[in-house]
Amino acid sequence: xxxxxQSAARPASDAVLRAMFAARKSVFVDLLKWDVxxxxxxxxxxxxxxxxxxxxxxxxxxxxxLGSARLLPTTRPHILDSFYADLCEDAPPRDAxxxxxxxxxxxxxxxxxxxxxxxxxxxxALVDHALATGIAAYSAIAEMGWFQQILAFGWRCMPLGLPxxxxxxxxxxxxxxxxxxxxxxxxSGRATAAALRVDRRVAA
Amino acid sequence: MRLHALATHFMHVVEAVGSADDLALAMAAITAxxxxxxxxLTHHVDIxxxxxxxxxxxxxxAQWADYYDGNALGVSDPVHRASHVTSAGFCWxxxxxxxxxxxxxxxxxxxxxxxxxxxGFTVPANVPGxxxxxxxxxxxxxRPMPDTNLPLAQLAxxxxxxxxRRLWSKRGHLPVPQPRVLTDRQRDCLLWVARxxxxxxxxxxxxxxxxxxxxxxxxxxxxxGVNKRTLLVIRALFDGTLTFTDLFRR
Numbered sequence: 001x002x003x004x005x006q007s008a009a010r011p012a013s014d015a016v017l018r019a020m021f022a023a024r025k026s027v028f029v030d031l032l033k034w035d036v037x038x039x040x041x042x043x044x045x046x047x048x049x050x051x052x053x054x055x056x057x058x059x060x061x062x063x064x065x066l067g068s069a070r071l072l073p074t075t076r077p078h079i080l081d082s083f084y085a086d087l088c089e090d091a092p093p094r095d096a097x098x099x100x101x102x103x104x105x106x107x108x109x110x111x112x113x114x115x116x117x118x119x120x121x122x123x124x125a126l127v128d129h130a131l132a133t134g135i136a137a138y139s140a141i142a143e144m145g146w147f148q149q150i151l152a153f154g155w156r157c158m159p160l161g162l163p164x165x166x167x168x169x170x171x172x173x174x175x176x177x178x179x180x181x182x183x184x185x186x187x188s189g190r191a192t193a194a195a196l197r198v199d200r201r202v203a204a
Numbered sequence: 205m206r207l208h209a210l211a212t213h214f215m216h217v218v219e220a221v222g223s224a225d226d227l228a229l230a231m232a233a234i235t236a237x238x239x240x241x242x243x244x245l246t247h248h249v250d251i252x253x254x255x256x257x258x259x260x261x262x263x264x265x266a267q268w269a270d271y272y273d274g275n276a277l278g279v280s281d282p283v284h285r286a287s288h289v290t291s292a293g294f295c296w297x298x299x300x301x302x303x304x305x306x307x308x309x310x311x312x313x314x315x316x317x318x319x320x321x322x323x324g325f326t327v328p329a330n331v332p333g334x335x336x337x338x339x340x341x342x343x344x345x346x347r348p349m350p351d352t353n354l355p356l357a358q359l360a361x362x363x364x365x366x367x368x369r370r371l372w373s374k375r376g377h378l379p380v381p382q383p384r385v386l387t388d389r390q391r392d393c394l395l396w397v398a399r400x401x402x403x404x405x406x407x408x409x410x411x412x413x414x415x416x417x418x419x420x421x422x423x424x425x426x427x428x429g430v431n432k433r434t435l436l437v438i439r440a441l442f443d444g445t446l447t448f449t450d451l452f453r454r
Contacts, residue, residue, distance in 0.1 A: 089207045116333065143291065144327075144362065145291030145330060148291070148365065151366040152366060152369060156215065159207070162358075163355050163358045164355070169292075170292035170293075192373040193334070195374070196331070196335070197334060
């Protein structure tokens with residue numbers, strides 16, 4: 001099920017949040033080797049995990065983590081304006097109706113097919129959440145491989161500036177427009193992916 | 205062109221092109237804009253065998269394209285192989301630092317130069333679950349690499365590939381390989397074959413007779429329609445029946 005959590009003032013108090021912070025440690029620290037703080041050797045929590053962050057978390061029964069994303073208001077310090085402003089040709093987008101998507105995290109225990117399902121559900125949840133709460137656009141930073149996948153979701157993306165190699169990784173910033181037609185664009189994106197998929201094989 | 209204008213243009217290309225011809229026109233214009241003469245948008249598959257379903261759009265000189273197709277280089281092209289080890293765009297001159305280049309690769313690159321193709325820049329495009337692909341920009345030998353425009357070329361490549369995905373998905377499905385399902389015992393035997401064991405050793409490890417091992421491996425070969433153990437291992441690794449993790453976990 002989908003959990004939309006507004007406040008993480010006391011992260012350890014909630015099982016769903018705790019599972020998410022542990023999954024983030026597993027993905028961003030252990031797998032992707034990001035240099036970000038780790039709490040108690042088990043939870044990836046940084047300075048943006050405060051009362052202003054909103055979390056969209058997909059959890060299974062027993063609150064197991066499947067996928068999650070963190071939304072930061074762009075009217076407050078966020079990652080693009082704090083660390084990667086150079087990725088934007090102009091000033092980073094900053095508006096009450098623009099949120100930054102960060103820490104898009106798919107659980108490592110998922111197999112390829114489950115990852116795609118959780119990813120698609122999470123992307124739809126992001127769009128539904130935006131439409132329900134009056135968010136007009138998301139900003140995001142992506143490594144180029146992930147950038148290509150974000151385009152493939154089918155929603156409307158605009159580059160905010162030229163890609164740059166930062167600490168050995170090429171990154172780009174983008175703006176994702178959210179309008180009432182975005183859900184149908186995601187549908188088309190899924191139809192495209194279904195038509196091009198080559199690894200449809202019987203699950204072991 | 206200012207980035208904003210170009211970004212809007214990319215978006216327009218992705219959303220508005222209605223045919224491969226439209227995309228080819230838009231690509232030719234973008235290619236010239238960023239300082240290149242040629243572009244090639246492609247899925248990394250044997251284009252002739254894939255019979256028109258895989259993405260392929262380019263304005264390379266005809267003789268180069270013919271050589272390329274005639275030799276089915278889509279899968280072994282060093283540019284394509286290099287694009288499987290990175291997600292960021294790279295200049296072809298950097299390939300020797302990215303992947304081992306065989307004598308045949310060197311010959312192919314030399315032949316490209318004979319045909320007038322100089323240095324190029326390739327943007328890898330990998331959407332999980334789909335054939336890998338790329339968007340390359342190239343110049344005639346002797347023309348300078350437009351270094352300052354490479355970040356633009358990177359973005360153009362990402363957006364162009366997405367535009368091509370949307371167009372090609374409407375053309376019908378790519379050939380889907382039939383799943384080959386092995387029995388658990390065939391898979392057990394294959395795992396040890398992949399780890400370099402012979403039938404006698406596998407028989408001891410699994411506690412079955414050598415003849416039974418040989419039969420399981422032969423049957424597995426039959427299911428994949430191959431007649432060599434090496435091919436069997438490769439195919440099983442490719443479709444996920446075996447994983448590299450399985451092989452190295454002792």
